[in-house]
Amino acid sequence: xxxxxxxxxxxxxxxxxxxxxxxxxxxxxxxxxxxxxxxxxxxxxxxxxxxxxxxxxxxxxxxxxxxxxxxxxxxxxxxxxxxxxxxxxxxxxxxxxxxxxxxxxxxxxxxxxxxxxxxxxxxxxxxxxxxxxxxxxxxxxxxxxxxxxxxxxxxxxxxxxxxxxxxxxxxxxxxxxxxxxxxxxxxxxxxxxxxxxxxxxxxxxxxxxxxxxxxxxxxxxxxxxxxxxxxxxxxxxxxxxxxxxxxxxxxxxxxxxxxxxxxxxxxxxxxxxxxxxxxxxxxxxxxxxxxxxxxxxxxxxxxxxxxxxxxxxxxxxxxxxxxxxxxxxxxxxxxxxxxxxxxxxxxxxxxxxxxxxxxxxxxxxxxxxxxxxxxxxxxxxxxxxxxxxxxxxxxxxxxxxxxxxxxxxxxxxxxxxxxxxxxx
Amino acid sequence: xxxxxxxxxxxxxxxxxxxxxxxxxxxxxxxxxxxxxxxxxxxxxxxxxxxxxxxxxxxxxxxxxxxxxxxxxxxxxxxxxxxxxxxxxxxxxxxxxxxxxxxxxxxxxxxxxxxxxxxxxxxxxxxxxxxxxxxxxxxxxxxxxxxxxxxxxxxxxxxxxxxxxxxxxxxxxxxxxxxxxxxxxxxxxxxxxxxxxxxxxxxxxxxxxxxxxxxxxxxxxxxxxxxxxxxxxxxxxxxxxxxxxxxxxxxxxxxxxxxxxxxxxxxxxxxxxxxxxxxxxxxxxxxxxxxxxxxxxxxxxxxxxxxxxxxxxxxxxxxxxxxxxxxxxxxxx
Numbered sequence: 001x002x003x004x005x006x007x008x009x010x011x012x013x014x015x016x017x018x019x020x021x022x023x024x025x026x027x028x029x030x031x032x033x034x035x036x037x038x039x040x041x042x043x044x045x046x047x048x049x050x051x052x053x054x055x056x057x058x059x060x061x062x063x064x065x066x067x068x069x070x071x072x073x074x075x076x077x078x079x080x081x082x083x084x085x086x087x088x089x090x091x092x093x094x095x096x097x098x099x100x101x102x103x104x105x106x107x108x109x110x111x112x113x114x115x116x117x118x119x120x121x122x123x124x125x126x127x128x129x130x131x132x133x134x135x136x137x138x139x140x141x142x143x144x145x146x147x148x149x150x151x152x153x154x155x156x157x158x159x160x161x162x163x164x165x166x167x168x169x170x171x172x173x174x175x176x177x178x179x180x181x182x183x184x185x186x187x188x189x190x191x192x193x194x195x196x197x198x199x200x201x202x203x204x205x206x207x208x209x210x211x212x213x214x215x216x217x218x219x220x221x222x223x224x225x226x227x228x229x230x231x232x233x234x235x236x237x238x239x240x241x242x243x244x245x246x247x248x249x250x251x252x253x254x255x256x257x258x259x260x261x262x263x264x265x266x267x268x269x270x271x272x273x274x275x276x277x278x279x280x281x282x283x284x285x286x287x288x289x290x291x292x293x294x295x296x297x298x299x300x301x302x303x304x305x306x307x308x309x310x311x312x313x314x315x316x317x318x319x320x321x322x323x324x325x326x327x328x329x330x331x332x333x334x335x336x337x338x339x340x341x342x343x344x345x346x347x348x349x350x351x352x353x354x355x356x357x358x359x360x361x362x363x364x365x366x367x368x369x370x371x372x373x374x375x376x377x378x379x380x381x382x383x384x385x386x387x388x389x390x391x392x393x394x395x396x397x398x399x400x401x402x403x404x405x406x407x408x409x410x411x412x413x414x415x416x417x418x419x420x421x422x423x424x
Numbered sequence: 425x426x427x428x429x430x431x432x433x434x435x436x437x438x439x440x441x442x443x444x445x446x447x448x449x450x451x452x453x454x455x456x457x458x459x460x461x462x463x464x465x466x467x468x469x470x471x472x473x474x475x476x477x478x479x480x481x482x483x484x485x486x487x488x489x490x491x492x493x494x495x496x497x498x499x500x501x502x503x504x505x506x507x508x509x510x511x512x513x514x515x516x517x518x519x520x521x522x523x524x525x526x527x528x529x530x531x532x533x534x535x536x537x538x539x540x541x542x543x544x545x546x547x548x549x550x551x552x553x554x555x556x557x558x559x560x561x562x563x564x565x566x567x568x569x570x571x572x573x574x575x576x577x578x579x580x581x582x583x584x585x586x587x588x589x590x591x592x593x594x595x596x597x598x599x600x601x602x603x604x605x606x607x608x609x610x611x612x613x614x615x616x617x618x619x620x621x622x623x624x625x626x627x628x629x630x631x632x633x634x635x636x637x638x639x640x641x642x643x644x645x646x647x648x649x650x651x652x653x654x655x656x657x658x659x660x661x662x663x664x665x666x667x668x669x670x671x672x673x674x675x676x677x678x679x680x681x682x683x684x685x686x687x688x689x690x691x692x693x694x695x696x697x698x699x700x701x702x703x704x705x706x707x708x709x710x711x712x713x714x715x716x717x718x719x720x721x722x723x724x725x726x727x728x729x730x731x732x733x734x735x736x737x738x739x740x741x742x743x744x745x746x747x748x749x750x751x752x753x754x755x756x757x
Contacts, residue, residue, distance in 0.1 A: 021539035022532060051535035055528060056566030063525035063563065067496060067532025070519050073539055075532070159753050197494045197517035199545055204519030206497075207507035416527060 002177050007139040007169045008033030008174045011078075011104055014143040016047045017148045017184040020102075021073035021191075024053040024064035028083040029116045030166035031106040058083035061076055062090035062114065070098040070205055072196035074150065077101070080166055081108035084122045088129070089157075095130025095221060097206060098194065100153035100160070102146070103131075105320070106168040107267065109351040112336055113404040117352020118166040119318035124327050132160040132228050133296040134248065135266040139164075139174045141293075144247035147184055148235045156231055157194040158224050165268040167352070179243060187242045225297040230258070232294050250299040252291030253306050255281060259288030261312040261367060266292045266330055269316060269348075269355050276360040287364060292328065301408055303335040310341050316360070316380070318349040327376045347389050348380035355380075386410060451645055452483045459486040459515060461495070466513040468507040473664030473681065474579040476638045478550065481577050481662065484645040486516065488652035489546045493592045494533055494606025495519070498526030498551035498560055501586040502579065524559035526551045527567035530574040538573070546652065549576040553594035554584045556661075557621045559634055561593075564621075564659075568628035571656040576646075578621065578659070581666035589669040593619050594690070595742070597732050606724035615737060622693070627658040629698035637663040638690060639682035643704065647694065663690050671720020683715035688742035691749045706751045712739045738756075 003010070012034050014021075024044070025035040039054075041047040051068075055061045058079050065075040079087060084105055094101050105123045109115040123133060130359055134149060136142035142164040149160040164170060195205060229250065236248035256262060256272050263273045270291040280287040290306050292299075307313050313336065317327040324330075326345030333343045344367055349355040359381060366372045390407050394400040461482035468475035485494050495504045497520045506519070508515040521529045529652045530549035537543045549567075551560055556578035567574055583601050591601040591613050598612040606612055631654040635702050636644040644662060651658040665672060665680040671681055684690040685704070689712060693702035702725040714736055716722040724733045746752055 024528075024532060024535070047540055051539045053531060053535055053570065053572075055531070056562050056569075059525060060528040060531075060563050060566050062519060063528035064532030064535065066521050066525075067519065067529035067534075068536035068539075069532075070529075071494070071533045071536035071537030071540075076537070089522055097521070194645045197519055199492050199494065199517055202515060202517040204507055204512035204514050206503075206518075207509050207512060208504055208520075209509040260490055269471045308650060 002175045004173055005176050006171060006173050007142060007164065007172065007177070008106075009037050010139050010143050010178065011146060011164070012037030012041065013178055014146040015076055015104075016041045017179060017181055018076075018147060019047070019074065020050055020066035020076040022053065022065065022075045023077065024055050024061045024068070024075070025077050026055050026058045026061045026079070028058070028080045030108060030118075030170045031078045031080045031083070031104065033170060034104055034106065042316045058086040059090055062087040062094060065101045065103075066090060066094050066097065066099055068100050069094070070097065070195070072191070072193040072195055072198075074154075074191045076103065077100045078104035078106065080106040081110055081116075081122045084126055085110065088126065091126055091129040091131060094159045096217075098157045098221075098224070100157050100191075102149045102153050103159070104146070104160045105161050105163045106166040106170045107163050107292070114253075115351040115420050118168050119146075119164070119350045119352070121319045121350075123161065123163045124319040127296055128163075130159070130225070131296065132158055132225070132232070132294070134160065134162050134294055135292065136162060136164040136169065137171050137252065137268060137270045137291060137293070139172060140176050141247050142169060143176055143178065144239060144243070144245070147179065147187055148239055150188055151238075152228065152231055152235050152261070154189075154191050155235070156224055156228055158228065163267065163293060168268045173310060177245070182259065183242060187239065228294075228297050228300055248293060250294045251306055252293055254289040254291065256288040256290065256306060259286050260310055261285070261287045261314065261364065262290055262307055262310045263314045263316055263360070263364065264290045264292065264307070264328065265316045266295060266329060267318070267330065269318065272355055272357055273316065273360055276357050276364065279357075280364060285368070295328070298331050298335075300335045301334060304339070307332070307336060307341060308339055312344065312367055313341050314344045314346060314364065316334050316346045316348050316355070316363070318347075320345075320347045320377065342374045344374050344378065346378045346380050353417065378390065435568060445601065451480070451641055452487045453480060453641065458483045459491060461486055461514065461516045462506060463513050463515050465511070467508060468501070469607065469674070471667040471677045472501075472503070472505075473638050473666060473677045474552065474581060475505070476677065477662045477664045478502055478581050479643065480638070480641050480644050481550070481648050481660070482516065482548070484648035485546070485548050485575070485652060488649045492545045494537075494545060494547050495529040495741045496521070496526055496533055498549075498555035499523035500552040500555050502550060504586055523555055523696045525563050526555055527574065527576055528558050528563040529575065531567045531570065531572040533686060534573045543573065547574045549574050551576075552585070553578060553580040553582060556580075557593045557619060565624075565628065568625060568630050568657045568659070571630060573655050573657070575651045575658040575660060578598050578661045578666060579664045580661055581664050581669060583666070583669050585666050585669040593617075594621070596738075598725060600724060601721070611724045611731070617756045622659065622661045622695075626698050626700070628657070630657040630659065631655070631697060632658040633663045633695040634659075634693065635663070635690070637685050637690065638665070638679040639678050640692070640704070643692070650694070669721070671723070672718055676718055680715065680718065683710055686710050687712045687715045688746035688751055689715060691736070691745050691751060693749060700749070703749050703751055705753050706746065709752065712742050
């Protein structure tokens with residue numbers, strides 16, 4: 001039976017059903033509701049046989065998960081933004097050691113300037129950490145991806161992060177079909193670790209490796225990710241068999257059949273894009289969408305297959321590589337190498353700025369009208385006047401001061417609706 | 425195991441040699457049944473105090489837990505010299521993750537064992553002073569305040585020896601390191617800095633805190649056994665001279681550890697739940713100079729013209745430690 005439930009609560013319920021044995025977490029918005037709820041569930045005994053560690057930092061959270069997983073326990077944590085970056089060193093360590101930790105990332109912007117709202121700067125910064133990255137389109141998918149993540153992680157002995165848009169999903173009340181304990185128990189086999197700390201069979205884990213074998217160990221990490229390209233669809237298929245609904249997988253093609261223009265995106269933006277595609281189709285335009293559910297490993301062949309017939313590919317992403325361009329855009333361009341498709345890198349929705357249907361529609365209109373330069377990184381919805389004013393101001397005076405504070409002052413009190421009213 | 429003839433000796437420093445003791449009181453190292461958790465063949469330097477300390481700590485802990493022990497190791501000399509791929513000197517389950525997270529990893533292992541109903545298996549975390557008092561300090565404090573069932577052992581050789589002998593928060597004043605060279609008007613490490621983590625551990629009111637040196641290995645083993653009788657967070661800070669980093673002769677490791685204690689510079693103590701319960705008294709007090717002179721890291725204090733003023737400040741530091749912890753029996757100070 002479907003429940004009307006907050007995304008974080010739904011995810012906490014889903015994680016509970018997966019029966020983690022160790023949860024270690026440190027609070028950060030917008031992940032807090034997930035870990036608070038899990039704490040409740042451990043205390044009430046709903047999540048029995050689980051140790052919940054309230055650690056001193058995200059670095060400690062991931063480190064405790066590393067220890068717990070190496071001792072053979074199913075381990076889970078959740079974080080966001082700065083917290084994910086604070087974990088960075090431990091993320092690479094968990095994947096290097098091949099430990100199947102599962103983590104929810106409630107996607108949030110990275111400071112400075114500090115900002116608690118949604119974008120994908122956090123998980124994208126960790127894209128090369130050796131973790132599988134799955135992006136949820138909806139709260140239903142966030143729930144479903146957690147069961148899949150544990151199965152995937154433990155099958156391949158690789159850590160998996162489930163990314164869900166902070167606030168947009170974590171704090172949204174939606175109708176969600178929550179699985180039963182029996183369903184999840186049937187879907188997830190008990191965790192049999194590929195390596196474990198055991199006095200009856202002592203092993204050394206985490207030895208120092210020099211040039212003689214380092215590349216080989218790293219090669220095996222890569223091979224495991226490549227294997228995940230087969231395993232992710234397999235797990236999604238098994239999920240559909242067990243739960244009767246499609247969820248997960250590598251990609252989500254939407255009305256791609258004859259599309260000559262395709263919008264590529266990740267996470268909750270996909271729903272908005274699909275609605276825009278419907279409208280464009282109604283207008284007789286051959287536009288489709290492609291959702292990237294699995295960004296790491298990068299499904300290069302599948303992306304090439306899905307987009308190979310398109311003339312224009314518009315990649316809308318909530319993060320970018322500062323000084324370089326789009327991140328998903330670069331990966332997409334790589335997948336389309338040698339094909340005629342023109343790829344447009346569009347950065348949108350940074351720091352919680354809404355990506356609206358009207359915005360996406362006007363973006364596609366611009367692409368179709370050749371008003372977007374495909375050789376340049378495009379910042380959707382950028383307040384050019386504000387940027388110009390600040391650049392102009394910085395040109396005068398030897399010490400122009402902090403940009404962020406000046407730009408906020410120039411905007412006026414946003415909450416009061418008074419814009420451009422404050423003295424500059 | 426083949427019978428191995430043990431070399432027994434009397435140290436002349438009031439430390440009892442094994443042959444004076446009943447077999448049951450002899451060190452774990454003196455027994456043929458010892459576990460050799462850190463076995464031979466590793467790449468530690470000759471005279472390494474840390475290797476000596478770790479060997480005693482782990483074998484004593486193995487004996488205390490009947491072999492039901494897991495070790496977590498922070499990055500550092502001990503990790504590097506014991507596991508050059510594909511070899512390993514560890515004969516117990518052993519996990520190395522990172523430099524700054526040893527205590528948190530150990531907490532995770534302990535939590536997993538509890539969740540699995542296997543908490544008869546005990547967890548020991550180990551790191552050098554850098555991994556304990558500096559980069560791992562947040563994780564250590566977190567492990568303490570949660571009272572996780574971990575014995576964390578710091579092998580304190582007073583600097584970052586693995587990276588080439590740089591200063592740590594446990595480096596003593598005036599000591600020369602690679603980034604506190606004997607240059608300028610105040611040669612060596614600065615006075616008025618550094619921290620003594622055993623006291624900070626005590627402030628967490630954890631069940632057991634102790635210090636020890638590799639000069640008194642009976643005492644070290646005793647403290648490990650005592651620590652293993654407690655559940656919850658425990659901390660053992662072991663003073664381990666580093667011949668390479670200190671510029672000392674490799675055969676002087678035990679002697680220097682003894683002089684550190686006997687000069688009053690390093691207090692050997694025990695505490696339970698935040699209260700000091702015992703100190704090892706100085707048996708034959710020596711001036712700090714006797715401890716400092718054999719070490720090249722203090723050579724700038726004894727050259728020509730030398731720095732008697734700095735030596736005097738170090739003596740004052742030892743005197744303060746002696747007074748603070750009551751290290752000299754009544755009437756002798």
